[in-house]
Amino acid sequence: MSEPGQSAPATADSPPGYADISPARRVGLLEVAFARVNYGFGAMVVVSLPFIAWYAHLGQDPLGLVLWSAWYFVGFWGVRGLYRRYQRACVQDAPEAVLRRWSPLIHGVALVYGSSMAVPPLLTAAHATFEFQLLYLVTIAAIVASNSVHASPVLSVFRCFFLSGWGSVTLLVPYTFPDHWHYVMPLALVYILTILRHSAISLRFFVQNVVLQEEGVRLAENFRRAKEQAEQALYDKNLFLTTASHDLRQPVHAMGFLVASISRSNRDPALDGALADLRQSVQSATQMFDALLDLSRIESGRVQISTEAVDLAGMIANVATLFREEARDRGLALRVRLPPGPAVVMADGTLLRQALNNLLHNALRYTRRGGILLTVRRRAGGWRCEVWDTGIGIAMRDGTDIFSPFFRNEHAWDIDSAGHGLGLAVVARCCAMMRARHGFRSREGRGSCFWIQPDAAQAAAPLVVPRSLDPPPPRMLPQWSGSCLVVDDDPLVRSAWQTLMRSWGLETTCVESGSQALRLLESGLRPDVVFCDQRLRSGENGFELLCELLGRLPDARGAMISGELDSAELAEAQEQGYLVLRKPVETAELQAVLGYWLPAPAAGSPP
Template sequence: MTHATAEEFIRYQSDALVLRLARFVWQMHIISAGLVVMVLWDWFSPVHLVVWAGWMSSFALLQACISFKGTQQSQRARPIREWGRWFDGTAVLLALGWGWLGFSLQPENEQLRAFIGFLIAGGIVTGTGTHNAHYRMLVVTLLLIVPAQAARVVIDQPGEAGLISGSMLMLFMGLMLGLGWVLHTFTRNGFALQWEKSRLADQLEVQAEQLRQARTAAEEANYAKSHFLAQASHDLRQPLHGIGLLVASLPDGSPDRSTNTTLLRVRRSLDGLARLFDSLLDVTLLDTGQTKLTAAPVALAPLLLAAHDIFRPAAADRSIDLRIVSTRAHVLVDADILSRIVHNLIANALQHSRADRIVVGVRRRGAQVYLEVWDNGRGIPDDQQRRIFRDFERVEIPLAPQTNETGLGLGLAIVARLAAHHGIEVSVRSNLGRGSCFAVGPLQPTTDERTEAKPALQHAAKPASPASGHVWIIDDDQDARTGMTALLEKWGHTYQAMPMWRREDKTSFAAPDLVITDMHLFAGHSGLDVAAEIRRAYGKHVAVILITADTAPTTRQQVLEAGHTLLHKPVRPGQLRAAILSELASRIPERVSTEPS
C-alpha cells in the first residue's frame, strides 16, 4: 500500500504493529478472568462474577478476531485504519472491566487482594509494551484501571497508609505512562527511518530506471551512429575504390607538367580518403567493442616491410625517404592491432611532419622492446604533445608555413586507443625544427622464431624477392576490374578478369595462383563461396584475397576462419601490391611442391 506522507506511513505501521502484537495478548484476558472467578467464587455473588467474566471473555474474543483480521489485511497491504479503531474500542471496554474489578471486587483477604493487584499490574505492564504505538488509547486504559484501584485502597485503608498506597499506585501509573511514551517515541522514530529508507529506495529505483533508459538511449544512438557510419562508409567506399584503382593505373609520367601535378594531387586526395575510411572503421570497431585481442608470437620485420610497401608510393609522391631498419625481434602481440598502430603512425608522419626522411625501427631497452617511428620534420610544441592523442586534435605551430594536407585529427587518437586496448603505451619525444619520435611499447619479446604468414588480417609480409603469377580478378564492377587489370599488368602479372566464375568455366581459363574477388557479387553471390568452389576445382594452394566495403565483424570473422586475406575498400595500390606479393610468395612454392615432377 502506498502512502502520500510520512505521517500516513507511521500511522499505518503503528496500527499494523499493535494488531500483530494483540494476537498474543487476548488470551491473557480470558485466562485472568477465569482465575479471578475461581479465587473469588466464595467471596462475591456468582452472578456478579459470571457477568464480569463474560464481559471480559467476550471482548477478548472480539479483540482476537479484530487483531487476526487486521493483521491479515496489513499483510496484503490493504487499509487497516478502521481495524485499529475497533481494536482501541475493545481495549477501552476491557480496561473498564479491569477497573471495575479493582474497585468493586476487592476481597477482605490480603493475599487475594495482592493476587488481584498482581494480575492488574501484569496486564498494565503487558499493555504498555504492546499498545504503546496507540499512546492515546494506552493513556485512556490506564486512567480507567489505576485510579479506580487507588480509590478503593484509600477507601479501605483510611488514614496515612491508604494515602501512601494510593499514591504508590498513581506513581506506578505515571511510570508506565512514561515508559509507554519512550517506547512510543522509539517506535515512531523507527517507522520514520523506515519511511525515509523506503523513499530513498524509491528514488534510487527511479534514478536507476532513468540511468537504464539513458544507457539504452545512448546505446541506441551509438548503434545508430555506427550503423550510419557503416552504411555511409559502404556506399562511398565502392565508387572510390574503382576511382582509386583507375587513377593508380595511369602512367607515372606525362609530358604535360600540369597534368602530372593534377594527377599527383588526385592521388594524394584519394590516399587521404582511404586513410579517412580506415580511421572511421577503427573508430567504429573500438566504439562497438568489436576489436578483439589475440596475442601470438610475431616477427616484426615482415610487419614493418609490409607497411613500407603500402606507404612507399605515398612517400614517393611527397619526395620523402621512407626507410625500415632491419630487425630480428619477435614479440608477443596482436599483429593486426600493432599493424594498424604502425600504419597510423607512418600516415601521420607522411601527412603532418613535413619531413624528408621517415625511419621505422625497433629499439631494445633492457629486456623490453619498443617500436619507433622517427621523422626529421617540423616537430611538435611541448604544450601540444599530450593534446595530439585526443580526438580531432591537430598540431598548430605559429608562423609555420601553410599546407594543403588535411585530416580529421583521428589518427593519433586511434593509435592511443588501440594501444590502450592492447595494454601498451604510445609516447612522443619532439624538438621544434628537428623532428619527432613516436614509441610504442613495451612489447613483450619472445624467443619463438616462427613468423606468422600474415602479421594482420589485411597485410602480410613482403617476400625476399618479387614474385609473379597468374591472377584472377572476379568483380562485377567494371571500373574496378579495369583499374586492377592495369595495375597487375604494370606490376608484371598475368591475369584473367571476369564478373563471375562458375565451375563449368574451369576449362575456359588457365589455373590461377591467386584469386582477387569482391566479397559481394551480383545476384547475391558471395566471394567466399566462389573462392571455396575455385579451391575445390584447382586445389587448396590457390591464394585468395577478398575485397569488400562491408566492415561488419561477422565478415572479418568469416574471412579469418577461411584463411584468406581481407582488404577493405578503397584499397590503396601499395596495400594491394603488398598483399599480392605476400600471397604469391607463400602459395607458389606450395603449389610447386604438390605438382608431380
C-alpha cells in the same frame, strides 16, 4: 489524511509526506504496521502472565485477568490469519485495491488492541496494590514507546492504538490511583504529548527513506532506459556503418585506382600538382574510412580478443613494407631497426597491427621532411614498439587529449586539414583492449615518438610469426608480366581495375559474376592472379567463388577484396590463409602484393 489510493506530490516548501508515497510503497508500510499489531497481541499474552501470578499472590481472584490474557491469545491467532490474507492480497491485487479494502480493517484491529489494555486497571483498581498498578502503567508505557517506533510508518494506525490504549489508561488514573492521581495524571498527559511528537518524527524518518528508495529506483530505471537507448543508438550507428561501408568504399576504391593510372600516364607537368592533391585527398578519405569503421567496430564490442605470442620483428617488417611506397611518394625516409634476436610479446596480432598501422599513418601525415623510424627496443623486461618521426611535434599540454576522438592540435590543422583526429583514438582503444601500455614523447617543432608496450611473452608460449612481404625493389615505376582476372559487380570499379593494371603491364580481364569467370576459364583463360570481390550483386559468395577459381588454377595466386570490417566469410578466409585486401585498396599495398606474387618482365621486353 488522503484517501488510501491517492497520492499528492510534495511541494518545494514542504517535506514529503505519507501522501507523496506511491500506493505500492504504502502497501508495504501498512504491512509493517499490521505485523507490529499482530506481534503486540502475542506480546500482551506474555506480559499478562506475571501480573496474573502477582495478583493471585496478593490473595485476589485472577479469573478476570486470565480471561483478558485468553482474549489476547485468541486475538493473536485471529490477527495472524488476517495478516496472512493481507500478504496474499498484496501479491494478487492492485495496491489501490489493497489499501481501499484493508486500511479500515487494520485501523480497527489497532483500536481493539489498544483499548483492551484498559481492562486490567478496571478489574484490579480496588484490590491491587499501588506497586502493582504502577508497574502495569510503566509496562504499558514501554509497550507504547516501542510501538511508536515500529508502528508509526502508518501514523493513523499507531494513533488508533495509542489513543485507545494509553488514552483509556490515562482516563482511569483517578480510579486506579485514588491517593496519587494528581501526581500521576500530569506525567501521563506529558507522556501523550511526547509520544505523539516522537511518532511524528519517526513517521518523517520512514517517509524520507521510502521517498529516497523510490527516487533511487526511478533514477536506476531512467539510467537503465538511457543506457539501453545509448546502446541501441550505438548499435544502429555501427550497423549502418557496417552495412553501408561496402557502397561507401566503392567510389573511393575506384578513384584511387584511377588517380594512380592517370598519374602513371600523365605527360603534362602542369597537372602534377593537381594529381598529387587528388591522390592525397583519396588517401585522406581512405584513412578516414579506416579509422571511423575501426573505432566503430571496437566500440560495438564485436572485436574478439585472441592473445597469443607475436613476433614483433616480423610484424614491424610487414607494416613497413606496406607503407614504404607512401613514404617515398612523400619524399620521406622510412627506416626499420630491429633487435638481433627474437622479440616476442603477448598480444592480439590483429589489434597490434591495427595500432601500428595508425601510428605510422599519423607519422607520415604530419612529417614534412626527414623520415620515420620503426624500432623495437627492450624496456623494463619487455619489448616496446616505437614509431619516431621528425614532424611537427606535440605540445605536452595536449598530452591528456591527444588520444581522444576528433582531437587535433593547432599545428595539425596547418599541416594537414584533411585529418579527423581518429587515428590515435583507435590506437588507445586497441591498447586498452589488449591491456598494453602506450604513450608518447614529443618536442614541439622537432618530432615525436609514440610507443606501444604489450605484455612480455611466456617462455613456453607458441610463437606466431606474421607473414611478411618481400621488400619492394628500389624506387621505380611498377612493371610486371602476367595476367590478372578481376571479379567485381561495379562497372566503375572494373574500369578502374583494368586501367590501373594495364598501366602496370598486366593483361587484365574483368567480369561481373562467377559464371562469367568460370566460362572464361573453360575457354582457356589462365590468369596468374585472381582478385574477387566479397559481395556480388548476383548473390554469389565471394569466398566460395575465389576458392573454386583457385582450385581450377593451381598455379595462380588470389585475394579477396572486401569493403566490410568483419564477417563470417572474412574470418573463414583469413583462418584458411587467404589474403584479404580492404577497400579502398591503396595502390602501394597492391604494388607490394603483386611484387611478391609476380616476376619482373624479362630482359628486352617492351616497357
